[in-house]
Amino acid sequence: MSGRGGGQYPMRDDNLTVSPGAEPMVKIRALTKLYSQGDIQVTALDRITLDIAAGEFLSLMGPSGSGKSTLLHIIAGVDRPTRGECLVQGVDVTKLDESQLADWRNHNVGFIFQSFNLIPVLTAAENVELPLLLTRLNRAQRRRQVETALEVVGLADRARHLPRQMSGGQEQRVAIARALVTDPALIVADEPTGNLDSHSAQEVLGALQALRRDAGKTIIMVTHDPKAAAFGTRQIHLEKGELSA
Amino acid sequence: MTLPTFILKNALRNKRRAFLSVSSVAVSLFLLVTLQVALRELTLPAASPGAELRLCARNKVSLTNPLPARQRAVIEKIPGVEGVSPFTWFGGEYQNDGAMTFAQFAIDPKETRRVFTDLNLTDTELAGFESEKTAAIIGKISADKHHFHVGDHLTLNSTVYPGALEFKIAGIFSGTADDRMMFFRQDYLDDSIGTPGLVGMWWLKVKSAGNMAPVIQAINAAFQNTSAEVRAESERNFQLDFISMLGNVKTLIASISTVVVFTLVLVTASTMSMAVRERFRELAILKALGFRRRELFAFILAESFGLAAAGAVLGIGGAYALYTFGDVGKMTSGIFVSFQVTPRIMGWAALVAALLGIASAVAPALSVARMSVVNGLKTLD
Numbered sequence: 001m002s003g004r005g006g007g008q009y010p011m012r013d014d015n016l017t018v019s020p021g022a023e024p025m026v027k028i029r030a031l032t033k034l035y036s037q038g039d040i041q042v043t044a045l046d047r048i049t050l051d052i053a054a055g056e057f058l059s060l061m062g063p064s065g066s067g068k069s070t071l072l073h074i075i076a077g078v079d080r081p082t083r084g085e086c087l088v089q090g091v092d093v094t095k096l097d098e099s100q101l102a103d104w105r106n107h108n109v110g111f112i113f114q115s116f117n118l119i120p121v122l123t124a125a126e127n128v129e130l131p132l133l134l135t136r137l138n139r140a141q142r143r144r145q146v147e148t149a150l151e152v153v154g155l156a157d158r159a160r161h162l163p164r165q166m167s168g169g170q171e172q173r174v175a176i177a178r179a180l181v182t183d184p185a186l187i188v189a190d191e192p193t194g195n196l197d198s199h200s201a202q203e204v205l206g207a208l209q210a211l212r213r214d215a216g217k218t219i220i221m222v223t224h225d226p227k228a229a230a231f232g233t234r235q236i237h238l239e240k241g242e243l244s245a
Numbered sequence: 246m247t248l249p250t251f252i253l254k255n256a257l258r259n260k261r262r263a264f265l266s267v268s269s270v271a272v273s274l275f276l277l278v279t280l281q282v283a284l285r286e287l288t289l290p291a292a293s294p295g296a297e298l299r300l301c302a303r304n305k306v307s308l309t310n311p312l313p314a315r316q317r318a319v320i321e322k323i324p325g326v327e328g329v330s331p332f333t334w335f336g337g338e339y340q341n342d343g344a345m346t347f348a349q350f351a352i353d354p355k356e357t358r359r360v361f362t363d364l365n366l367t368d369t370e371l372a373g374f375e376s377e378k379t380a381a382i383i384g385k386i387s388a389d390k391h392h393f394h395v396g397d398h399l400t401l402n403s404t405v406y407p408g409a410l411e412f413k414i415a416g417i418f419s420g421t422a423d424d425r426m427m428f429f430r431q432d433y434l435d436d437s438i439g440t441p442g443l444v445g446m447w448w449l450k451v452k453s454a455g456n457m458a459p460v461i462q463a464i465n466a467a468f469q470n471t472s473a474e475v476r477a478e479s480e481r482n483f484q485l486d487f488i489s490m491l492g493n494v495k496t497l498i499a500s501i502s503t504v505v506v507f508t509l510v511l512v513t514a515s516t517m518s519m520a521v522r523e524r525f526r527e528l529a530i531l532k533a534l535g536f537r538r539r540e541l542f543a544f545i546l547a548e549s550f551g552l553a554a555a556g557a558v559l560g561i562g563g564a565y566a567l568y569t570f571g572d573v574g575k576m577t578s579g580i581f582v583s584f585q586v587t588p589r590i591m592g593w594a595a596l597v598a599a600l601l602g603i604a605s606a607v608a609p610a611l612s613v614a615r616m617s618v619v620n621g622l623k624t625l626d
Contacts, residue, residue, distance in 0.1 A: 078533055078618035099537055106535025113622070117530045121258045126246040131534045133248055178534075 023090070024051035025186065025218045026075055031084035033070050033241075044070045045081065046241040054185070057212040057219040059232030067241040068222045069190055075220060076109050076188045077101045089185060106134050110179025110217075112208075114191035116171040118163040118178075124150065125159040128177045135182070149177035152215075153207050169200025176207055180217070187211065189221040193228050205231040249547075255524070256548045263552070266516040270556025270601070271563065273509040274594050277502055278564040281590045284498040286581050287488055295362040296422075297454055301332070301483040302464050303446040305474035308487075311443040312473050323463045325456030326449055328359030331431045333445035337401025337410070339391065347387040348423075349401060351431040352448070354380070360450045361428075363421045370395065370416025378433045380415035384424035388417045390572075406438045447475075506597055514605035517549045521609035528613050529621020538614045545613065546606040553602035561586075561594045 033045040044067045052058050052075075062068045073079035074086050077093045078101075086093050088108065096104055118127045125146050132142045150156045153173040163171050172192060179187050189208065193201035209231050211217045221232060229235045237244045257263050302320065304310035311333075320329050333351040354375045357364060366374075366382060373395075374380045383393055393399065393414050402409040412429055435441040451460050457479060464477040478486065488494070521528070528541055565586045573584040 073619050073622075076533075078622070102532070102535050102537040105533065111530075111533050113530070117526065119255075119527055119530075121254045122246070122251070126251075129246050130251075130531070133246070133251070134535050134540075139247070 025054040025056070025089060026050070026052035026220075027085070027087040028071075028075070029085040029087075031071070031074065031086055032082050033067070033074065033079075034082045043241050045074075047084070048241075048243060050236070050243065052218065052220065054218050055212060055216050056234055057209065057232040058221065059229035059235040060220060060222045060238065061224070061226070061229050061235055062238035062244075063224075066238040068238045071238065072188050072190055072220060072222050076111065076186075077105050106131060106182060108184050108186055110176075110182065110184040110187040112172070112175050112179050112187065112189035112192045114194040116163070116168070116175045116195070118171055118174055120163050123160050123162055124155060124166065124174045124177075127163070127174055128181050130178065131182045145181055146177075149181040150174075152180065152211075153177045167200065168196050169203050172196060172200070172204050173207060176204065176211075180211060180215070185218060187217050187219045189219065191222055191224070193223065193225065201225075201228065248544075252544055252547045252551070255544070256520075256551055259520070259523075262516065262520070266513065266552055267555045267559065269512050270509060270553055270598070271559035273505050273512075274557055274560030274598060275564045277505050277509075277597065278561055278586060278590055278594050279568075280498050280502050280505070281593065282564075282568065282584050282586055283581070284495060285587070285590065286584060287494050288485075295450075296480040298327075298362075298451050298457070299360065299480040300449050300451065300457065300461060300477055301446055301480055302449065302475045302477040303483075305476040308446070308490075310473075311445060312447065312475065314442045314444050316447065316468060316473070316475070317444075319467050320447060320449065320464060323460055323467070325451050325453070325460045325463075327452045328356045328450045329353075330356035330360045330448050331444035331446075332448040333431060333434060334405060335401065335403055335410075335429070335434065336405040337403050339399065339401055346390070347384070347425040347427055349381075349427040349429060350445070351434040352428050354430055357382075357428075360448055361421075362450070364418045365420035366416050366418045370418075373415035374428075374430075377413060377415060378430055378436070379411060379413050381412040381427055381429035382416040382418050383414055383427040384421065385417055385419040386424045387427065388414075393417070406434075408437070410434070410437055449477075506601075509597075509601055510604055513549070513553060513601055514608060516552070517545065517605045517609050520548070521545060521613060525613075525616065525621055529616060529618050532616075532618045532621065541613050542606075542610040545610045546603065549606035549609075550599070550602035553598045553605070557595055557598035561591050561598075565591065 028048055028050040031045055031048040031050075032043070035042040035044055048071060060068045060072060070079060074081050074093075075088060077088075077096070081094055084094070091104065093101065093104065118124075119130070122130070128146045128149050129142055132145060135142075137145065147156060147159070150159055153176050155170060155173050155177065158166060158170060158174075163174070166174070172195075176192075187208070192208070193204055196204060205228055208219055208221065212219050212233070219232075221228070223229050302312070302316075304312050314331070317329055317331070320326060330353040331351060335349040335351060337349050339346055352361070354371075357366070357371060357374065364382075370382065374382050387393070395414055395416060397414045398411055399414065400409050400411045410429075410433070412427075418424070431444065449460070451457055461477045461479070464475055468475040531541060568584045568586050573581050577584070
């Protein structure tokens with residue numbers, strides 16, 4: 001398995017303010033996603049057009065089945081639209097093949113999921129190190145990056161702990177460390193506080209906010225929770241596959 | 246962490262299942278090796294030195310039917326025959342142990358050097374064998390096993406003839422393909438059972454390889470249309486013919502081996518499928534993180550291969566150790582003298598294990614390759 005390059009720490013210090021004329025980080029044009037459920041065709045996304053600027057923390061809201069997760073998956077390159085364009089940092093992810101998409105995701109996207117999805121047999125540090133196994137970094141370089149990522153989320157002292165030895169909030173912060181360890185420009189979070197109590201949710205959202213503010217990451221977060229959405233710099237709503245506000 | 250560490254941690258995440266899977270592969274491969282060695286030992290008996298010049302003549306009706314002793318004079322006159330000895334099965338049990346621990350045959354001691362050329366026996370031992378009617382010579386394996394020494398006496402209860410015979414060990418031989426056998430004097434048997442004039446079969450030595458075919462033909466012709474027709478054949482053919490009397494052992498063992506391998510594939514494939522199905526969501530996460538199909542396939546293959554390899558080391562290694570360093574004669578109640586786990590058999594078993602590792606990884610790997618990240622993620626909640 002050959003390495004595929006990799007991000008470098010310290011984290012980038014991109015412009016935190018969005019210039020009105022600057023090229024958006026994510027540029028979506030007439031994006032449509034249709035599902036077939038037996039004989040019935042379901043429109044998950046209906047000609048969505050959207051720009052997300054670099055350094056934005058976008059909260060994507062909407063009821064269940066509104067298409068918000070589908071939109072997030074397409075932006076993150078894990079799903080394909082039926083029609084339309086989705087350019088991320090100028091790359092149309094809808095045109096990449098499976099292998100190119102895998103590379104692209106490894107370099108450009110950090111994932112945070114509702115259920116944390118840490119590998120139970122790996123320690124916090126090993127979970128964070130996983131995406132770096134695909135890079136050309138040597139063991140010492142990987143260790144340094146892992147330590148930095150865990151420090152960023154305040155869990156350096158938990159590096160050797162297994163997921164079951166940590167609280168839900170800590171697990172999610174490990175997942176955040178895993179998402180940012182390759183230093184991706186874009187972080188996507190699908191209901192990151194859905195399984196957390198309010199205190200842990202505050203911690204996680206605070207960590208995401210800090211990533212945007214201090215490291216200039218572009219964050220797209222799907223959430224049901226208006227309080228969580230308020231942590232974003234912009235909120236948009238999806239309703240039956242269409243942008244409503 | 247390295248990729249091998251990651252694979253190892255995944256493989257051992259359910260330790261009980263890993264242990265049971267490795268054990269099932271090990272036991273199956275052990276059985277496979279055992280069957281193959283048994284097949285080899287049964288179908289390819291070790292050739293005795295000098296066997297190319299020896300031939301056997303037995304009753305054409307059946308091996309158990311005796312031959313008249315008077316045939317010897319006829320056989321000896323056939324051109325090309327160098328030596329002739331009776332060869333009569335005694336079927337004695339030692340110490341009433343209920344099992345034939347070594348075979349005993351009555352021969353003519355004066356023909357020992359001429360016919361049984363592979364017997365390593367000192368002149369003193371041979372002289373002792375020739376001079377004393379109750380004398381017997383015994384192979385080194387049996388002598389070592391039962392702690393027999395020259396001069397010792399032993400009594401054997403015959404399962405063929407009534408009563409028991411007492412023997413005095415005159416010599417301990419080695420160098421034959423089966424150093425478990427015991428030879429004693431035909432005249433002692435004749436005297437003891439009171440039915441002189443019958444032998445089990447004839448064992449002959451011809452002067453040269455060129456004499457083999459003509460002598461066989463001449464013997465068969467000599468006793469044609471008599472009350473005891475003879476079937477003469479080379480020693481090697483006789484051994485193979487004897488084995489064929491066991492039935493189609495080869496087919497039987499091949500069938501059992503096939504069932505073993507097939508079961509093995511099912512067990513391992515099922516284990517790998519379960520292991521992967523349990524981790525479907527994690528594999529979807531790995532895909533999302535940037536792992537490609539071929540990398541995930543490599544993970545699954547490595548795990549499956551590792552499982553099969555661990556089983557192979559234990560199963561094949563265990564069989565090798567047991568049959569190389571263990572007392573095979575004791576384990577098999579004397580059925581097998583040697584039970585050699587050859588490099589070829591080990592190679593075949595290792596190949597089976599390797600193919601097993603690959604075959605059982607294919608189905609789970611294909612399902613993972615076909616899985617989209619989104620569908621995999623849907624199994625999360």
